Amino acid sequence: MSWLTVQSLTIEYREHLLGTGLGKPRFSWTLDSDRRGTMQRAYRLQLAAEGGSFDSPLWDTGRVESDESLHIVYGGPALASRTGYRVRVKVWDNFEAESEWSAEAKLETALFSPEEWQARWITPDDKDIPADAKPAFLLRRSFEVASPVVSARIYATAAGVYEIYLNGAKVSDDLLAPGWTSYRHRLQYQTYDVTDALKTGGNGIGIMLGDGWYRGGLGFDGRNYMYGDCRAALLQLHIRHEDGTESVVSTDDSWRAALGPVLYSNIYHGETYDARLEQAGWCEYGFDDSSWSGVRLPDLPYDRLVAQENWPTRVTETIRPIGQWVTPAGDRILDMGQNMVGRVRMAVQAPAGTRITLRHAEVLDKDGNIYFGNLRPARQTVEYIAKGGGVESYAPHFTFQGFRYVKVEGFPGQENGLPLDAFVGEVIHSDMPPAGQFSCSDDRVNRLQRNIQWGQRGNFLDVPTDCPQRDERLGWTGDAQVFIRTALFNYNGAPFFTKWLRDVKAEQHEDGGIPFVVPDIVGGANSAAWGDAAVICPWHVYQYYGDRRLLAEQYESMKRWVEYIRAQGDNEYLWNTGFHFGDWLALDAKENSYTGATPKELVATAFYAYSTRLLRDAADALGYAEDSNRYSELLERITEAYRSEFMTPTGRMAAPTQTAHVLTLMFGLADDAVKARVAEDLNNLIVENDYHLTTGFVGTPYLCLTLSEHGYHTTAVRLLLQDSYPGWLYSVSKGATTIWEHWDSIKPDGSFWSDDMNSFNHYSYGAVGDWMYRKVAGLDMDGSSPAFKRIRIEPLFGSTLLDRAEASYRSMYGFVKSGWTVNGSRIEVSAAIPANTTAVIVLKGASAAGVTESGSALSGGAAGVKSFRETSDGLEIEVGSGEYRFAYESPGLFRQSYSDRTRLSEALMDGRAVEVLKRHAPQLLDGAAVHIAKPLSFKQIAENGMLRVSRETVDRILKELSEAEALA
Structure with missing residues (x-):
């Protein structure tokens, strides 16, 4: 008997949405079925009040004939603030099966307007406690609960960072709330369910308040940027009683204030905690606060408050140190085994007053000593002063560190070694659900993939930061846009980028310009490839999640950025004025320059x-026909101007750099007649550089993708597998566990790139992941159908360098997978396609007669296979949902016939084929042999293991050789 189920139902990407400010939330679901080719034909959604019945729901769509299952907008009566609701859905499929009702998802609204805030902002009275006091503030009060409680919610935020305690316990595992937004425009508040923490009778509530991003002093070069001159807290507790009444406890002038045991906390520098200053029971009922100070009510705004948008920041994993030792310099250090972001929790038993110091760093120097140079002024130091009397456990409250190694001073008995079980690393970042996985036959690449994921985790701590260790940790727009596709594959980043993009829009200048960093504490703006994040990021969020609401919300910001560019240049179709970072950190830069050799005006116009193009596509997606026509015409003019300024009519680039060729191809700026020439020149630049890149932040993300899409996939794979400098596996060979800022952050001799800017956790170059997932594993989507509604499985396995790869992704429609293995000439391709989607699967070098699917001949008609057709590259198969396994033999895809080998061998022996092979089949030559003038024997090539190349390529090589002979 067949079955159909609703696998999951989410509200704004969450199964349970607590505390939303949205009056019209959206609902999405995934389906599961035991039948291939399952499509949704209809759905029915119901919403009921939390205590109500679905027999009389507040909203019932009835049966809606539609295959839509993403972002269905609530269309019932207006939702009330601070109210809970339940949602469920059922579906019908194309086989006329009807599912049961889904498991319920829960939705609860927060405060819909500033007028609903009864609470007042509070901060200690500065007559007693200075506003700039370094210790964290403690704020508290006691209150009575007169009758039993059925529900209780806290709505809270801070100018600073805060933790709430109720009756002696922290109310949530969230950290560093309310997070970092553009505080001048937007400040998130959080909602906490504290029903179980309250008790009838006396209760005590407390807030611990630190500086955080608000007034901790942000920025580099001594900027010390602060948003305000004092910390403040805002809290409103609503209690609903069994008798139907409601009571409210709010921050007001009745609260009391004191300084706490956190003597100092700072995002960059760390925290000092004196456990001797703890006040037992400070957040409990009956605590004597008569010696505490009063509070004042600062005039802070309410109209900037928005309900939590991002995933909360939490401890997502704990790791134990793998070793400890004394360095040559005499320092006792811990090795966590992984460059991580977060904090160390330690357990210690020591006499009162014992001071233990932890200094955090990412790497060791070539002599084996812990290296602090790249931290710049950031101290990354945690100090704990013991209270004595038993085992004490401590982890910092209001800071985080980027580190692998920890220098420990003052731990009792450390001269005899550190007890590893006394320390644990707590990994902290925005708690994004994992989404994608990738693996292949080369373990070095698998390590690279883990490094990419760890780099994302370390830098997605409420904002997409550039680095997590030095005095920076800022939301650089350029870094975010080059990495966003990789980021959205690895983790569900929809709420993360929704929140950040609203800050981008809020920070946009009146003239349409975009700051270098968001939230903006630097002041610079408008560099090409950095400001373009305002367009690129919303578009890719839409591509991955089909989020039309966010795209529409950001559309005017996208448009204003393009119009800003249009107003800049001497020619409205070229961008040749203003400051630009260019191809930042490219290896073809001049001595003592951070900017690569690719002309900045070329980079700027390419991104223009x-x-x-993306703005035009967004207009199409949103149905803005007039804008679509307008920006299509603008794109044509920019393209014409670009070709005239930066290209010859025959396809030569004015700037002979790898990045210039990459951007020209990637952004569709080469005419069809010369595209092959540009691609060939790019390939030659790589080959002539011994299969090494010279690209920087701008060119690198697109380099391998461009090569693969223009017929040079083997070159791209060789670049990936390059383990000498510069290359992705060079850092892996040096023991990296995250992505480095520089290709040579650690040089071959063990020395370092300059201390000035040398992060060992900097995700930008991890953008190669997008190509690995899409081209190596072959998992992609049809760009005209976002969110993997229509999937494209097209692995490019025509290289001997890898013989297995697999990628999987938890899409909005469900689990998607593409995997392949090659054993000799036998190829197997597996795919998983979720219900309510379709896919095109491309099998390179296959013919319909030679393919089996799950052991049966494809030509015999396999369930779920809609159609197939042979092409010049192989076989294209259209399928519906289900799991598939294709197998076939394709000797022609990987090796030449004996006669072909003989002819190539003869050509190589007299040197005629070397130049031709460089262009068409560089994988037949190893990196060193490319530059050897003497003839090569085919035996040498065979020994290098480079025999696999398509028959079409061999034919092309031999044809070109024959034509050359004829001309001679």
């Missing part, structure tokens, strides 16, 4: 075209 790219943003215009």
Whole structure:
């Protein structure tokens, strides 16, 4: 008997949405079925009040004939603030099966307007406690609960960072709330369910309040940026009683204030905690606060408050140190085994007053000593002063560190070694659900993939930061846009980027310009490839999640950025004025320059075209026909101007750099007639550089993708597998566990790139992941159908360098997978396609007669296979949902016939084929042999293991050789 179920139902990407400010939330679900080719035909959604019945729901769509299952907008009566609701859905499929009702998802609204805030902002009275006091503030009060409680919610935020305690316990595992937004425009508040923490009778509530991003002093070069001159807290507790009444406890002038045991806390520098200053029971009922100070009510705004949008920041994993030792310099250190972001929790038993110091760093120097140079002024130091009397456990409250190694001073008995079980690393970042996985036959690449994921985790701590260790940790727009596709594959980043993009829009200048960093504490703006994040990021969020609401919300910001560019240049179709970072950190830069050799005006105009293209596509997606026509015409003009300024009519680039060729191809700026020439020149630049790149932040993300899409996939794979400098596996060979800022952050001799800017956790170059997932594993989507509604499985396995790869992704429609293995000439391709989607699967080098699916001949008609057709590259198969396994033999895809080998061998022996092979099949030559003038024997090539190349390529090589002979 067949079955159909609703696998999951989410509200704004969450199964349970507590505390939303949205009056019209959206609902999405995934389906599961035991039948291939399952599509949704209809759905029925119901919403009921939390205590109500679905027999009389507040909203019932009835049966809706539609295959839509993403972002269905609530269409019932207006939702009330501070109210809970339940949602469920059922579906019908194309086989006329009807599912049961789904498991219920829960939705609870927060405060819909500033007028609903009864609470007042509070801060200690500065007559007793200075506003700039370094210790964290403690704020408290006691209150009575007169009758039994059925529900209780706290709505809270801070100018600073805060933790709430109720009756002696922290109310949530959230950290560093309310997070970092553009505080001048937006400040998140959080909702906490504290029903079980309250008791009838006396209760005590407390807030611990630190500086955080608000007034901790942000920025580099001594900027010390602060948003305000004092910390403040805002809290409102609503209690609903069994008798139907409600009571409210709010921050007001009745609260009391004191300084706490956190003597100092700072995002960059760390925390000092004196456990001797703890006040037992400070957040409990009956605590004597008569010696505490009063509070004052600062005039802070309410109209900037928005309900929590991002995933909360939490401890997501704990790791134990793998070793400890004394360095040559005499320092006792811990090795966590992983460059991580978070904090160390330690357990210690020591006499009162014992001071233990932890200094955090990412790497060791070539002599084996702990290296602090790249931290710049950031101290990353935690100090704990013991109270004595038993085992004490401590982890910092209001800071985080980027580190692998910890220098420990003052731990009791450390001269005899550190007890490893006394320390644990707590990994902290925005608690994004994992989404994608990738693996292949080369363990070094698998390590690279883990490094990419760890780099994302370390830098997605409420904002997409550039680095998590030095005095920076800022939301650089350029870094975010180059990495966003990789980021959205690895983790569900929809709420994360929704929150950040609203800050981008809020920080946009009146003239349409975009700051270098968001939230903006630097002041610079408008560099190409950085400001373009305002267009690129919303578009890719839409691509991954089909989020039309966010795209529409950001559309005017996208448009204003393109119009800003249009107003800049001497020619409205070229961007040749203003400051630009260019191809930042490219290896073809001049001595003592951070900017690569690719002309900045070329980079700027290329991104001008790219943003215009995406803006046009966004207009199409949103149905803005007039804008679509307008920006299509603008794109044509920019493209014409680009070709005239930066290309010859025959396809030569004015700037002979790898990045210039990459951007031209990636952004569709080369005419069809010369595209092959540009791609060939790019490939030659790589080959002539011994299969090494020279690209920086701008060119690197697209390099391998461009090569693969223009017929040079083997070159791209060789770049990936390059383990000498510069290359992705060079850092892996040096023991990296995250992505480095520089290709040579640690040089071959063990020395370091300059201390000035040398992060060992900097995700930008991890953008290669997008190509690994899409081209190596072959898991992609049809760009005209976002969110993997229509999937494309097209692995490019025509290289001997890898013989297995697999990628899987938890899409909005469900689990998607593409995997392949090659054993000799036998190829197997597996795919998983979720219900309510379709896919095109491309089998390179296959013919319909030679393919089996799950052991049966494809030509015999396999369930779920809609159609197939042979192409010049192989076989294209259209399928519905289900799991598939294709197998076939394709000797022609990987090796030449004996006669072909003989002819190539003869050509190589007299040197005629070397130049031709460089262009068409560089994988037949190893990196060193490319530059050897003497003839090569085919035996040498065979020994290098580079025999696999398509028959079409061999034919092309031999044809070109024959034509050359004829001309001679």
